[in-house]
Amino acid sequence: MNKNKVYIETYGCQMNFADTELVMGILSNKGYQITKDIAEANVILLNTCSIRDNAEQRIYGRLGNLKVIKDDNPETVIGILGCMAERLRKELIEERKIVDLLVGPDEYRRLPEFINTAFAGEKGIGVKLSRTETYDDIIPFREDGLSAWISVMRGCDKFCTFCVVPFTRGRERSRSLNSVIDEIKRLSERGFKEVTLLGQNVNSYNDGGNDFADLLAASASVDSQIRIRFTTSHPQDLSDKLLYTIAEYPNICNYIHLPVQSGSNRILELMNRTYTIEHYLNLIDKARKIIPGVSFSTDIISGFPTETYEDHLQTLEVMQTVGYDGAYMFKYSPREGTKAYNMKDDVPDEVKTKRLNEIIDLQHKISYEINQKMIGTEEIILVEGPSKKSDAFLAGRTDTNKVTIFPKAENIHPGDYVKVKINRATSATLFGEYTGRVRSITTVESARSGRLKRTSTKSGRTLVSANTKS
Numbered sequence: 222m223n224k225n226k227v228y229i230e231t232y233g234c235q236m237n238f239a240d241t242e243l244v245m246g247i248l249s250n251k252g253y254q255i256t257k258d259i260a261e262a263n264v265i266l267l268n269t270c271s272i273r274d275n276a277e278q279r280i281y282g283r284l285g286n287l288k289v290i291k292d293d294n295p296e297t298v299i300g301i302l303g304c305m306a307e308r309l310r311k312e313l314i315e316e317r318k319i320v321d322l323l324v325g326p327d328e329y330r331r332l333p334e335f336i337n338t339a340f341a342g343e344k345g346i347g348v349k350l351s352r353t354e355t356y357d358d359i360i361p362f363r364e365d366g367l368s369a370w371i372s373v374m375r376g377c378d379k380f381c382t383f384c385v386v387p388f389t390r391g392r393e394r395s396r397s398l399n400s401v402i403d404e405i406k407r408l409s410e411r412g413f414k415e416v417t418l419l420g421q422n423v424n425s426y427n428d429g430g431n432d433f434a435d436l437l438a439a440s441a442s443v444d445s446q447i448r449i450r451f452t453t454s455h456p457q458d459l460s461d462k463l464l465y466t467i468a469e470y471p472n473i474c475n476y477i478h479l480p481v482q483s484g485s486n487r488i489l490e491l492m493n494r495t496y497t498i499e500h501y502l503n504l505i506d507k508a509r510k511i512i513p514g515v516s517f518s519t520d521i522i523s524g525f526p527t528e529t530y531e532d533h534l535q536t537l538e539v540m541q542t543v544g545y546d547g548a549y550m551f552k553y554s555p556r557e558g559t560k561a562y563n564m565k566d567d568v569p570d571e572v573k574t575k576r577l578n579e580i581i582d583l584q585h586k587i588s589y590e591i592n593q594k595m596i597g598t599e600e601i602i603l604v605e606g607p608s609k610k611s612d613a614f615l616a617g618r619t620d621t622n623k624v625t626i627f628p629k630a631e632n633i634h635p636g637d638y639v640k641v642k643i644n645r646a647t648s649a650t651l652f653g654e655y656t657g658r659v660r661s662i663t664t665v666e667s668a669r670s671g672r673l674k675r676t677s678t679k680s681g682r683t684l685v686s687a688n689t690k691s
């Protein structure tokens with residue numbers, strides 16, 4: 222009888238949260254008990270992120286706190302999972318004496334074995350990167366809920382010069398389409414209402430027979446009442462086929478996270494982003510023609526090496542041109558091992574911060590203006606639960622991923638789709654009044670797609686184009 226109790230803390234991106242569910246699946250299959258109470262655990266795992274220096278500093282701080290537990294009970298196994306395990310194996314094992322276990326993103330299958338090694342007093346170390354591992358036969362340990370994240374591929378081949386991901390998560394490889402569809406079927410049976418397909422660069426998904434548009438269409442076809450989302454996209458791989466597929470299925474959300482990173486072609490080249498701003502803006506225009514009402518969010522880095530004030534102004538200009546609904550905005554953080562690390566980090570920190578604040582202020586202004594224009598519209602909201610601020614209100618999101626708050630209505634519960642008339646908005650939140658229950662998002666949303674025309678191709682696929690008559 223395996224009496225071990227495992228406690229896991231997760232840091233960083235959605236991929237890491239999905240990996241934690243995977244790890245919990247692997248360990249519970251081996252009889253481990255998953256606990257949310259660190260005091261009762263004899264295995265403590267931190268699933269870490271290395272994307273920026275402050276993410277790593279947080280882990281060092283946490284390891285400092287865990288030393289108390291280790292001192293009290295030296296039998297406790299303390300382990301580091303995720304990207305730091307890959308990037309800082311030497312330092313973590315040799316310098317941070319309290320770490321007993323180090324397992325990178327491609328060796329989770331052997332975690333039970335490494336934990337046993339650590340219990341035996343040796344260091345459990347598994348940091349090999351794989352060209353094939355996708356864990357597609359592992360059923361993640363998932364608590365009941367509404368939203369689920371499914372990793373459909375792992376790794377990245379883009380090698381943006383500022384990014385550690387290709388070094389911490391290895392080369393791109395995709396799960397089989399069938400394994401993803403089986404997982405969505407299980408979630409549909411359990412009453413989940415939203416699925417987000419995950420990948421560092423999800424658009425380059427390919428299982429050898431199916432590309433990402435095929436996977437998206439198959440995912441949307443499992444249960445028409447499940448909203449399908451996906452992240453993160455790379456402009457290089459946003460195909461017409463993918464855009465038409467988003468337009469074709471009412472339950473594929475009208476929301477694309479499309480990192481731009483900088484508005485300057487010179488900086489984009491130094492970042493090895495493989496597109497120009499002109500190419501990027503053409504993509505946005507095309508997407509807006511094919512998917513009316515589609516919303517975009519992005520990632521932006523301020524203060525990349527050699528960035529001038531003019532480069533910065535070009536970034537502000539692109540933000541205004543596109544009009545993003547939201548953005549993840551950070552200042553450049555040099556990462557050892559990346560190509561950019563060898564470039565002189567010559568933008569002073571206070572300048573990076575000043576430019577980042579200008580970017581954040583502009584984005585707030587843009588989000589506010591976009592949300593003001595939604596006052597008077599009626600939105601379809603997937604109810605997620607009571608609002609954080611008051612039980613008298615319910616919270617949910619639009620298919621364009623906007624948080625919406627409205628007064629509680631009778632017999633409306635988490636998982637319901639409802640109509641809400643928007644009457645107020647901030648840069649982050651919409652507020653409104655409940656106007657009715659939505660029986661099926663397919664019928665309502667197809668009103669949106671009424672603006673589109675469907676023609677069948679010889680291969681039997683449905684092609685969608687703008688319906689000029691409407």
Ligand code: SF4
Pocket residue numbers: 377378379380381384385386387421422455
């Ligand atoms: S696309 Fe670029 S930024 Fe994104 S994970 Fe890959 S290397 Fe990193």
